[in-house]
Amino acid sequence: MSDPETYDFVVLGGGSAGFAAATTAVQQGLRVAVIEGGEEVGGLCILRGCMPSKTLLESGHRAAQIRRAEEFGLKADFHGADGPEILDRKRRLIADFAGYRKQQLESGKFAFIRGRARFTDPHTLQVELQAGGEQTVRGRTFLLATGSEIRWVELPGLREAGVRTSDDVLDSDRIPKSVIILGAGPTGLEFASYYAGVGSEVTVIQRGAQILRGVDHDVSDALREALASRGILFFTKTVLKRIERTGELKRVVFEHEGVECSVDAEEIVYSLGRKPAIASLGLEHGGVEVTPHGSVVANGSQQTSTPHIFAAGDVCGPYEIVHIAIQQGEIAARNAARLLRGEAATLEEIDYRLKLFAVFTLPQVANVGLTLREATDLDLNVMEAVYPFNDHGKSMVRGETEGFVKLIVSIGDCKIVGAAVIGPEAAELIHEVVVAMRFGATAGELATTPHYHPTLSEIWQYPAEALACEFEARRKG
Numbered sequence: 001m002s003d004p005e006t007y008d009f010v011v012l013g014g015g016s017a018g019f020a021a022a023t024t025a026v027q028q029g030l031r032v033a034v035i036e037g038g039e040e041v042g043g044l045c046i047l048r049g050c051m052p053s054k055t056l057l058e059s060g061h062r063a064a065q066i067r068r069a070e071e072f073g074l075k076a077d078f079h080g081a082d083g084p085e086i087l088d089r090k091r092r093l094i095a096d097f098a099g100y101r102k103q104q105l106e107s108g109k110f111a112f113i114r115g116r117a118r119f120t121d122p123h124t125l126q127v128e129l130q131a132g133g134e135q136t137v138r139g140r141t142f143l144l145a146t147g148s149e150i151r152w153v154e155l156p157g158l159r160e161a162g163v164r165t166s167d168d169v170l171d172s173d174r175i176p177k178s179v180i181i182l183g184a185g186p187t188g189l190e191f192a193s194y195y196a197g198v199g200s201e202v203t204v205i206q207r208g209a210q211i212l213r214g215v216d217h218d219v220s221d222a223l224r225e226a227l228a229s230r231g232i233l234f235f236t237k238t239v240l241k242r243i244e245r246t247g248e249l250k251r252v253v254f255e256h257e258g259v260e261c262s263v264d265a266e267e268i269v270y271s272l273g274r275k276p277a278i279a280s281l282g283l284e285h286g287g288v289e290v291t292p293h294g295s296v297v298a299n300g301s302q303q304t305s306t307p308h309i310f311a312a313g314d315v316c317g318p319y320e321i322v323h324i325a326i327q328q329g330e331i332a333a334r335n336a337a338r339l340l341r342g343e344a345a346t347l348e349e350i351d352y353r354l355k356l357f358a359v360f361t362l363p364q365v366a367n368v369g370l371t372l373r374e375a376t377d378l379d380l381n382v383m384e385a386v387y388p389f390n391d392h393g394k395s396m397v398r399g400e401t402e403g404f405v406k407l408i409v410s411i412g413d414c415k416i417v418g419a420a421v422i423g424p425e426a427a428e429l430i431h432e433v434v435v436a437m438r439f440g441a442t443a444g445e446l447a448t449t450p451h452y453h454p455t456l457s458e459i460w461q462y463p464a465e466a467l468a469c470e471f472e473a474r475r476k477g
C-alpha cells in the first residue's frame, strides 16, 4: 500500500470557518485538504442557518407590512401566506447559494474529500469516504471546523410529541395555526417573528427572566414589548415539566411563578440551543481538550491543547456567529503557516473588540462591542446615551418608531466602546458604529460626521452629541 498523502493544512469541515481557512491557507502557499462529511455541501449558514431563516423572515415581515397598508393610505388586504411558495422560494435561493459554495470547494485550489474524519493520532486522520471505503490523510497542521448540532435536553414526552427543530422549520411548507417556541434566543425569536408575521398564534416559553440573554435588559425589554404588541405571548422564568399530546394538539406543561401552567398548539418548535459537533472526531487521539460543556478549548491564536491542531467556528465558540467563524478560520490558517515557517513566536490573536451580533426579528436588534452589562462586569468606567426612534423624523415617516439606539463610551477619552440598536434596520445601522469603533472614534467625532437628511443613520448623532457634551462638561469640571 502506498504512503498516505501528507498535507500542510487539513481542514475538517467545509462550512464558513473551514472554507475561509482553506482559502486563506492556499493564499499562504500551503498544500491544503478540506474534508467535508455532510450529505450536502454548504455548511450550516447556507443550508440550515442564516440564509434560509432570513429568507423565511423576509416573507413574514412583508406579510406584517401588508397588514399595515391602510396606515399608509394604501388599499391592500392580507389574504394569508402560501407555505409551499415560501418554501419553494427558500429552496431556490439556497440551492443557488449552496451550488456556488460547492463550486468554490471543488475549484481544485485544494483537495476536497467527501467523508467523515476522525483522528487516529495527532498527525493522522482516518476518513470514512462518502463514496465508500476509507482513506488515511496525514497533516502537518489541522483545523477543526466541524460546527455544531442540536442540543437535546431531557424532557418527558419531548421525542414522542414530535417537535420541530430549526432544520424542520426551515424545510416545512406547513404554516401552523398555533405554535409554541421553546427558547427565546436569537433563533427562537426569529422563528417567533416569522410565524407571527405569516399569521400563526405564537407563544414563547423561556427559562430565564430575560429574552435574548446576550443584550442589555433595556434592549431585551423593548424587544419583548414590540413582539408582544404583534400578538406574541411570552412566558419567562419558567421550568419545563413535560410535553403531551392532546388530540390534534401538542401541550407544553411548565411551571411559571410557582404555578403549573400549560399551553396547547399545533406545533412546538424546539430552540433550546446547539452544541459543538465533536462526537466522532477521535479528539482524544489528537490530544485535543474539550470543556465540560463539550466545546473544543482554543486560545486566542485558535490553537487547541495540541498546538498544531487549530479550531474555529461553532466547534470552539465563544460566539456562534458566521463572521467570527470566518475570522477565526482565517487567523488559524495564517497561524498554521507561521508555525510551518518556524515563526511560532509571531502568532496573531483574535480581537473581539468589534464583536457584532444581530437578530432579524421585527423590529431587529443589533449590538457591537460591549454591552453596558459587560462594561460594568469588566469594571470599566463608561457612560451611555440613548435616543428613541419615536423622536426621529425618518423613523416617523417610515412608521417604525419602536425602540432606540444607544452608544456607550469610555468616560476617560469619550471613545466608543459599544452600541446597540433595537428598531428599524438595526442590523444595517449598527455598521456605522462598527466603522467608527474600528478607527477609534470618539462620540464627538461621530456626532460631527456628515449624515444625509432624512435618514435613519442620522439618529446616531443625537446620543453622540449628548455624550460629547457630557464629556466636555466633565472635563471642564
Ligand SMILES: Cc1cc2nc3c(=O)[nH]c(=O)nc-3n(C[C@H](O)[C@H](O)[C@H](O)COP(=O)(O)OP(=O)(O)OC[C@H]3O[C@@H](n4cnc5c(N)ncnc54)[C@H](O)[C@@H]3O)c2cc1C
Pocket: 012, 013, 014, 015, 016, 017, 018, 035, 036, 037, 038, 039, 042, 043, 044, 045, 046, 048, 049, 050, 051, 053, 115, 116, 117, 118, 145, 146, 147, 148, 166, 187, 277, 280, 281, 312, 313, 314, 315, 319, 320, 321, 322, 323, 325
Ligand atoms: C437557524 C439558524 C440561524 C442562524 N442565523 C445566523 C445569522 O443570522 N447570523 C450569524 O452570524 N449566524 C447565524 N447562525 C449561526 C451560524 O450559522 C453558525 O455560527 C456558523 O454557520 C458556524 O459555521 P462553522 O463553520 O463553525 O460550522 P458549519 O457551517 O456547521 O460547518 C461545519 C461543517 O463540518 C462538517 N462536519 C461535521 N462533522 C464532520 C466530520 N467528522 N468530518 C468532516 N466534516 C464534518 C459539517 O457537515 C459542516 O459542513 C444561525 C444558526 C442557525 C441554526
